[in-house]
Amino acid sequence: MNDPSTRPPADKFAATDALVGIIMGSRNDWPTMKAAAEILRELQVSFESMVVSAHRTPQRMAAYAESAAGRGLKVIIAGAGGAAHLPGMVASETHLPVIGVPVQSRALQGLDSLLSIVQMPGGIPVATMSIGTSGAKNAGLMAARILALSDAALRDRLQDFITRQTNAVLESADLELE
Numbered sequence: 001m002n003d004p005s006t007r008p009p010a011d012k013f014a015a016t017d018a019l020v021g022i023i024m025g026s027r028n029d030w031p032t033m034k035a036a037a038e039i040l041r042e043l044q045v046s047f048e049s050m051v052v053s054a055h056r057t058p059q060r061m062a063a064y065a066e067s068a069a070g071r072g073l074k075v076i077i078a079g080a081g082g083a084a085h086l087p088g089m090v091a092s093e094t095h096l097p098v099i100g101v102p103v104q105s106r107a108l109q110g111l112d113s114l115l116s117i118v119q120m121p122g123g124i125p126v127a128t129m130s131i132g133t134s135g136a137k138n139a140g141l142m143a144a145r146i147l148a149l150s151d152a153a154l155r156d157r158l159q160d161f162i163t164r165q166t167n168a169v170l171e172s173a174d175l176e177l178e
């Protein structure tokens, strides 16, 4: 497959209204990564979500990363598990901020995913979140915080989310023995 003439055509990605691209290495990552989608939906941030695998669909990954900025995306959230090369490889093909989510793997509980994503060489940054659904939720929130720098209405919705979260904790802060 080294001869370009024998390669299948790379995927083409159409222009999009989405500001955030959520990609993941496998459909099996979706139960984790949908936490990013849910918080973005709550904050009324447009997103797209799809499987793009660094290892199983490398040309699709390159086409996605290369076309992302031109299609209108502002931030990419990339989740992967195990030998989690997707966030770093996407970051190497775009200037957009890439937020990496280590998906919890079966064999090593996601420590492999975390180390694969976080240990990037200098020059290619990936903002790495924590392992699993908390990391995916925070990836959505981080993308929203980036976009809120130039969107006052989103900034207000984010502040409202933070206030509601704080109040929910304060309302149930008192602990008593049964």
Ligand code: RP5
Binding pocket: 024, 025, 026, 027, 028, 029, 053, 055, 079, 080, 081, 082, 083, 103
């Ligand atoms: C990675 O390999 C994916 O991100 C997934 O977390 C992991 C296992 O993929 P499956 O074999 O479950 O499709 O590329």
